[in-house]
């Protein structure tokens with residue numbers, strides 16, 4: 001089924017080689033074709049979860065790239081009242097701040113939220129970063145009797161090879177791969193580099209609890225950055241490469257110019 005979806009628009013496979021093996025990137029003609037395929041993958045993962053478990057839980061990236069995906073969720077025929085969407089990461093800013101991923105996601109997905117989808121921001125407290133992270137941890141753990149698993153994670157990547165809020169050269173890399181937590185606070189960089197704002201991020205063990213991951217990126221610069229990251233998956237230099245070299249599940253990487 002997934003292979004049929006991936007073939008549903010003209011595409012070719014662009015293999016990226018690294019020490020952990022080959023990672024295939026699905027190349028689409030334009031962002032419209034790529035978004036179409038990302039939406040089909042979301043539909044497939046969420047409808048399978050609803051059929052098998054009666055509900056679907058997914059988490060999504062912020063930033064600009066996935067916005068058209070969230071905006072077009074309303075084209076999918078899903079039991080939205082059985083779907084919960086939360087976040088891969090967030091800037092520690094109020095929910096109405098222009099840089100808030102929650103604001104972008106809630107506004108872009110407003111139609112399916114009206115149809116019953118629950119959207120859970122990681123911003124559960126704006127007084128203190130550590131308290132916010134702890135409350136987000138509790139919120140996610142309360143979604144399940146056991147530790148929650150995510151039916152789908154829609155991941156993004158920055159041109160600097162960061163994913164979620166796991167940035168190159170940041171001290172978070174020392175703890176985020178081997179943490180008992182689902183969520184960790186991320187301090188703003190002290191050097192003027194990204195992240196300029198404090199953030200919260202899901203940890204690698206949390207992201208590894210994704211049944212399926214879709215990475216959607218656009219632009220030649222990000223494709224080159226991803227190729228370099230897969231070839232040299234040093235966590236401090238190329239966080240996304242380090243993540244993929246240890247993630248045990250299926251990943252669909254979708255790229256358009």
Ligand SMILES: O=C1O[C@H](COP(=O)(O)O)[C@@H](O)[C@H](O)[C@H]1O
Nearest residue numbers: 061062063064065156157158164
């Ligand atoms: O800061 C962030 O950036 C990445 C990439 O964003 P984009 O605008 O280049 O698509 C995103 O995946 C992450 O969730 C966000 O917090």
